[in-house]
Amino acid sequence: xxxxxxxxxxxxxxxxxxxxxxxxxxxxxxxxxxxxxxxxxxxxxxxxxxxxxxxxxxxxxxxxxxxxxxxxxxxxxxxxxxxxxxxxxxxxxxxxxxxxxxxxxxxxxxxxxxxxxxxxxxxxxxxxxxxxxxxxxxxxxxxxxx
Amino acid sequence: xxxxxxxxxxxxxxxxxxxxxxxxxxxxxxxxxxxxxxxxxxxxxxxxxxxxxxxxxxxxxxxxxxxxxxxxxxxxxxxxxxxxxxxxxxxxxxxxxxxxxxxxxxxxxxxxxxxxxxxxxxxxxxxxxxxxxxxxxxxxxxxxxxxxxxxxxxxxxxxxxxxxxxxxxxxxxxx
Numbered sequence: 001x002x003x004x005x006x007x008x009x010x011x012x013x014x015x016x017x018x019x020x021x022x023x024x025x026x027x028x029x030x031x032x033x034x035x036x037x038x039x040x041x042x043x044x045x046x047x048x049x050x051x052x053x054x055x056x057x058x059x060x061x062x063x064x065x066x067x068x069x070x071x072x073x074x075x076x077x078x079x080x081x082x083x084x085x086x087x088x089x090x091x092x093x094x095x096x097x098x099x100x101x102x103x104x105x106x107x108x109x110x111x112x113x114x115x116x117x118x119x120x121x122x123x124x125x126x127x128x129x130x131x132x133x134x135x136x137x138x139x140x141x142x143x144x145x146x
Numbered sequence: 147x148x149x150x151x152x153x154x155x156x157x158x159x160x161x162x163x164x165x166x167x168x169x170x171x172x173x174x175x176x177x178x179x180x181x182x183x184x185x186x187x188x189x190x191x192x193x194x195x196x197x198x199x200x201x202x203x204x205x206x207x208x209x210x211x212x213x214x215x216x217x218x219x220x221x222x223x224x225x226x227x228x229x230x231x232x233x234x235x236x237x238x239x240x241x242x243x244x245x246x247x248x249x250x251x252x253x254x255x256x257x258x259x260x261x262x263x264x265x266x267x268x269x270x271x272x273x274x275x276x277x278x279x280x281x282x283x284x285x286x287x288x289x290x291x292x293x294x295x296x297x298x299x300x301x302x303x304x305x306x307x308x309x310x311x312x313x314x315x316x317x318x319x320x321x
Contacts, residue, residue: 034199036285038200043203049211077301084294096294103279106276106281115290119286119290122297125305129308133308136311137311137315140315
């Protein structure tokens with residue numbers, strides 16, 4: 001896939017980091033403001049998709065990118081399960097998905113126990129999953145149909 | 147507000163029907179965008195900012211991916227067969243629409259008014275929710291604490307979708 005014009009490339013250069021940071025903000029503040037892992041993960045994947053669409057995929061090692069995003073996706077869902085099992089072991093009551101960390105003050109950034117950790121794991125999972133699907137379609141077009 | 151909702155819903159149904167009937171696939175996908183973004187406005191009117199945020203982001207990304215796929219493949223729709231079979235399809239569609247409307251009307255007649263009814267289960271979630279979970283955003287508190295299994299299921303669905311796409315589009319097996 002070829003890149004777009006200079007205007008699109010320059011605007012993408014300026015905006016892409018801001019979009020990425022906004023996704024991280026949405027994920028981390030998921031337990032305080034609207035949003036959370038699902039919305040923030042899709043925003044992060046959108047910043048990567050914007051980069052690939054505007055600059056083209058000629059200078060990317062697509063196979064390596066796909067291996068990396070697939071690895072992150074699998075490890076993120078594994079992290080989610082490990083936190084849930086830790087609640088079963090450490091929580092004392094033997095309940096799956098037990099909130100075993102102290103709750104803290106409602107409304108502070110570090111509060112709500114393990115819920116921010118779940119948010120981060122889900123955000124990584126969603127971002128890597130959507131990026132993997134996009135890269136798989138791109139690899140299919142660039143290498144198989146050639 | 148209900149009149150505005152009805153107008154948006156009619157617009158969404160029109161967009162869906164146009165995207166089924168359009169010859170050009172690009173205009174079909176863009177008309178399908180009316181459905182998604184109309185749903186965003188519906189969520190905002192019903193005061194659900196969490197769902198609206200997820201819906202607007204997912205709709206934009208899927209629309210971009212579909213447009214990229216269409217621009218790189220073909221824009222022409224496959225020709226459909228007309229004739230006597232389509233008459234049967236239209237008749238069956240009207241029969242099922244009538245059946246669904248009848249049963250929908252019977253079911254909703256027994257419920258109380260929209261937004262008024264607070265059930266015993268949702269009272270147990272909503273009222274002490276912030277103190278029990280420690281989360282200021284109640285939606286996140288519910289989906290990651292009370293309903294953790296639901297979130298695990300959603301993440302597993304996404305994981306399975308990626309495995310399916312990688313299996314269908316794999317490079318190694320074709321060479």
